[in-house]
Amino acid sequence: MKNLIILLFTLCFTNTIVSQDGRLNDSFGIKGIVSTNILELNESATDVLIQEDGKILMLGSGEKLLATKGIALQRLNKDGSTDSEFGENGKVLTTNFDYDAIGISCAIQADKKIIVVGKATHLSDKISSLMLVRYDSNGDIDFNFGKNGFVILKTNNNVIPYDMTLYTDGKIVVVGILEIQNITYGVVYRFNADGTIDNSFSVDGVQSIYYFDLNVASCVKVQSDGKILVGGHAGGSSKYVSALYLNRYNQDGSLDSTFDKTFFFFNPPIPKTEETFEDLLIQKDGKIVILSTYLDTMDQRYIILRRFEQSGKIDLTFADSGIQKTKVSYYTYATKFNIQTNGKLLVATFTFNSSQAIIQRYLSNGILDNTFGVDGIAKISIKDKAAILNQIAIQSDGQILGVGTLYIYDSRLITEEDMFTIRLNTDGSLDHNFGNQGKLISDFGSDERSRDIAIQNDGKILLAGEIFNGLDFDIVVVRYNPNGSLDTSFNKTGKVITDAESSEFAKSISIQSDGRIVVGGIRYNDNNADIILIRYNPDGSIDKSFDTDGKVITDLGFDEQTKDLSIYPNGKIVLGADYYDTAQSDIAILRYNIDGSLDKSFNATGIVFFDTGYDEYIGALNLQGDDKILVTGNQYKGTRSDILTTRINTDGKPDIGFNVFGYVTTDLNLGRGLGTSVVQQMDGKILVSGIGDNSFGTNLRNALIRYLPSGMLDTTFGTRGIVYTVLSQIDFSNDAIIQKDGKILVAGATYNGANLDIVVLKYNSNGSLDNTFNLNGIKQIDFAAYYANSIAINEDGNIYICAESEAYEFNDFVLLSISNSISNTSTSIGVQVIENVAANPNPCSNQTTLQFSNILDHATIEIWNSNAQMVQKVEDVSGLQYRINLDNLIHGIYIVKVIDGNTNLSTSKMLVKME
Template identity: 25%
Template sequence: MKKYILLLFHSISFSLFSQQGIIESNFGLGEYNYVDNYLKEVPTSIDYTNNSLYIAGYSNAITNISNEGNGSALKFPSKDAFYYYATNSNGLLARKAVSIGNNGSRANAIKYYKDKVVLAGYSIDDSNKSIALVRLSASTASIDSETEFSIDGKVVTDFTSDDVANAIDIKDDKIIIGGRAGKKAVIVKYYFNNGRIDKDFNQKGFIFLELGQKSEIKNLNILSDNKILASGYTFDGVQEDFFAARFNPDGTLDSSFGNNGIKIIDFFGKNDRPNTMKVLSDGKILLAGFCDTNTNSKIDAAVVKLTSNGSLETSFNGTGKKVINFGTQEDVINYIHTNSLEDIIILGYKTSGNYKNSVVDSYDKNGGTASTQQNTVVNQSYYDDYLVAGYFNDNTKISPIGVGFCRENKALLLWGSFNNLVFNSSCGQEDNSQSDKKIRKIISQDDGKFYVLNPQGLYKYLPTGLLDKTFANNGFFNDIPVGDFDILENKQLAVVAYGSLIEESGKIQANYRYKKFENIYQHNTTSFKFNQNNKKLYASASVDFTNDSETTKPILYRYNADGSIDYSFAQNKGYIEVPSQYSVYSPDENKLYVGANSIATVYIDNSLHKLSIYLYDLEGQPISSFGNNGLFQKDYNPDYYEVFKKIVIDVSNNVYLISEKSTDFNYRILVEKILSNGTSDLSYGNNGVFGYGTQSPNDLKFSTIAVQPDNKLLIIGKSSEIHGFILRLNLNGTLDNSFGIKNNGVVSDYLDNNSIDFFEEITAINLTSDNKILVGGSNQEGAVATGMTNNKIKKFK
């Protein structure tokens, strides 16, 4: 792919803006970065029973997830929820997300029992994380209407502020889970029928296992003699190691296993963690995960085989331990299983560069070459695949379950035979070409971090294009709806959502609200714009001054730093009137612009065939030098095929009107310039109007516009011929021929002739503090699913 597309280099000298450059190749994961698409269905555990597959995980669906004909709404739809999926040879049985905590919940384990499934994981209420269980009908995913399992089918157990369940097994109507309670490994026993803790177990219903400074159980099995086998990791203050422990049915440690019931395994004196455990038919035990090799911080896959009494099985690789190098910097096993030939099958991933690739491999029972060799699975999505579990529906070949990211951060299930791994049918089916899916806004901070707004929430990214996971919920904020926002001087966010103030960390500032204008009941704020020159926040809104809906009118007003209305604005009136949207009373944001030094509104009177522009200073007073005391008017009689799109102001108070016009069924973009003195600039473009798109490329659609500090214009949108585009205009209304790969003033991914890397449409643009361009949009090309549409960000320098 050609990489020389665009240079925009800011400097004190405005002349340097016209230099040509390249895409920021170190931005994001490669040359571009994708924005999360919010449909997140991530598997964590499976149970394959009676030829049916039951999957647990977590979902962050933005709409209700339900099974066929028997669904229920998510209580907290914007947070992660327990995810359940069931299928058999006849297809889908059930699919559901069940929310628990008000700050999210995730399922880590699942077990089928008596036509029910129990999912175990955690829930978060505010900042408190608790062990959580959910019991559902296996075939319908419904919670029994008269269930005795904690009334609503959910059980929450709280020991500390940081408790998690990772493993589950069920036997004799008793549920046993393993996980963590604070820094201690924990096992809890419940009654299957009602979800209550079985206090006969260890005389209180639970066991704390204190190993080192911290320990956690990752896997657990109830053995045939009702003893409990658990495995996980322990931290001694220096390193993490594997451990396995066996308990008697009453909860005491089984002294016949390991060293007084516990076996600790180290590899190279560094951090080692097991992710999976398998108990073999002869009672021997396989543990697998990863170990730090102490060589250039390299992590390799690691397998341990123990005898039934907890000692290392030395017939396995000569030591009982095996380190596997897949040839990358990070090799990890997430699941281990054995087939009917006693071959050991491992599933996981290897990391090549920035991307994870799914891995399947196999060995014989002693760690040598398997009789049925299975090799690495080809990467299934554009980046980041990893396998988490598998099952045998024949005797030898495993069917893996895992995650594929579908070109962007939209994790979904993938499964299938070894040779034909496939995606869940929902992968790639979201249509981001819809207006409610598009990137609405990008704003960057002085430190290079930037925010991306989609209708579902607000993301924060590092200058590198990777998520800033210190912000809100791992980089994503949607605790309240975000209609619009801007960054204040202290890096706080003013958010159009209940007039809220958001800290840089992503936390809503308590007890802070931007006041309603004149405290009138009917008040609908639609936008915030913070002006860096006078440090004032401007807001547009629809206000009912008399509690009579007929008198509702759109206005622009401004706030003081404490969130109060600045009634000194507009000569103590407190507001200026702004144009309304067609047939409604809310502000028309395309006909209102708050610039660096002034404010402009445009009114179009189709009956009188007049166009009026009002230009105000930042105090809301008409600029007397502009036209007739701040008013410019002209005859305006466009034909049916011309549509006004946007008004903007440059740094010198020149005003620009942007329109779309259809000619011979092809749309072109028109730009007209009105000088700061309120007269038409007839030297601009062709007789006062710049026009583009009458020939090739054709059929252009305008999205929005940005004004550079040197007063050049950056226009973005889409075209049927060149897909997403950026145009840069000189001050005289000509294309800037120093801009673009062909030095023609146009930037488009289409010119690279690489369908995987297209922008189908560019919808947002921002100029960064280090003089680069951020653009966001979508592309409909993809390597995984035809017609798939994904949100996308690029940075140009």
């Protein structure tokens, strides 16, 4: 569950912003830039509001990997920092299990509640509907609105909203389009404050607009007298592409016959021209200003402003006979505009394939204001990203906020969309006190997985894994300080992403003696997988002395799957991979020189193919003290497999001193086995952790095996050299390390009856469980279905684990730290874990009793759905149990999070609600 992770891997994209006059204001954020992550894949911003207290509310959409697209809200403090009182870390993503949703427009009620209108597209029939959602001021869904906070106007035809506004009594007016066969109607809907259709408006709550075959209702405003202004464009005639209309309706939904203007062209009407209605606003004096984009017969585009009297007649005192046109490029469009307290008009525009967000300012008489930007136009360049500015808001101090969407391209394909916010000073220069040099990018992230861990000599912690970028996967390395905070001296952000122009997956990370970092993984090339090695400098930059670009890709002709790597003291790198040819699978061992070239002193080619005549798969490799290579995995014989361990000399030849043949197989008597880690003790004995399976994945066993240096089983260890530890029906180990005192730490998972728990086992050197560790040698952590991938220990004896979720769509970089003592409390970085919470019954219907292993004192209970949204919260809970009502929840899988009010310890439990 994304909200329950211990340490969250976040992506922060930072770009240089240059204002027209170059003036900086460094009092906002970090040199004016703030980057955030809301754990989603693609985001777009469509609206922005400034609350009475000056906080900034942004609306858009966000998409999570393998989940529906949803409505995204983010609230910022005045300085651009995240408002922690809103949602989860200032952010809310609302999804509906049956729909893809996009936020279109938002408004704030008098009671501070937030109304959002959006488009909801059903996943099965693909019909789009109007959706309304209401939130409390803290970002929680308001369940008193509509049905559980939602109104979805489902019809048999597409209904797409374009704009929304509120009456002072809370009624909601929405405009948009209704598509019926080949005709598109403009529509105006009015809802009561509770989300029901207001039948006092046009009898059935809806008014349609029809002039031609295409009619779009783009914008809506309510006058102080309650009358409704609706603007849009219509087309379909052979004489023109489209023209504008501006209608005014009485409160009952009838057209206001006293309003002069209903339908008009650019004056005079010209055949084969196109004009689109973008926005409208009402001045304090009641005059009406509209914004449009116009394309003439010569393919020249203009931004058009018109002003009308309250009666609907054109205001001849504005610009040139009521109309102001500004010539722009063919690919430039206006989006929205706003009015300052002094009557000046701010217009947001964008140009396709341009990295500039553009704002124009006009005087109250319609003339460009040359005191703003350069000749009335401020251009904000965002390097390497296409920016579409969608909305403008004005703060009480006159500073200007713009929000929109950044489109990141790769080979002309959009690979990512992010929200962005800019803030300008009143003269059009960027406010460098806001975000990062006047700009804030909100990246709602993606799916990340941590695969391996390494600890530097200074105690800093490295995690390697991969992240989905919207198109494919890239390798990610994150570095933490010993206290778990991101190390910003590492690539400035604490993390580095590397793309090798395909999908890349990290499998192993190791540190050279000089501090350089090597990551081994898999790179997919068309239908094949190759080996990839990447080397970084200690500061996180790519080491270009490593094969000129920091990356080495090795293709052995078929599929190669990297599993593990290790580094010699002299900097040479040894890597183990599965090698698949057309006939069978073998183990490939490769050795590289320090510059990334294959080491030809190793088996003449730098490569050893290990083949026993069967299928072999590698689980792990390591180096002995004498630089010989230890490899473990398994050997398949038909439907059975044994744990396979081999030792290879430094020249690449099998070590015949290891069980004569250079390898040994061990039958766990469970049908199938796999060695997952291998390490040499100080006395030369070899320890292998593994998994035994006698029922194809439904009955797994932990196994720990110790061999003598000769390859024979060490009969002084466990039972004839093997230790089994049975905790549940499913137990497995992924990694093992040996402490300086000879005790053994094993990390993996066990089954708790519903999902997997992280487990750490500590053994004495003879194979017995160490009862000084968590009283019984076993530490089990119920942590949102995560399991341990890798384990490491620092000089102080602290244990660190990187973990991964068994659910593909719920993954983040997770790092846990566990105390290495008798204490029965495990400490995770950022959050501590209490022992247990149980739900009875589970699955449940409308109620269940939560039972706690220790007495809670003023605790908080949170329930999160599978889309990473908190859907219910109960505070001030004390005692050993609590009966919780679940009436507001639909059927599905939830995570219950319990946070103790006194100790701030937390735990989580999966909960299933039935229909």
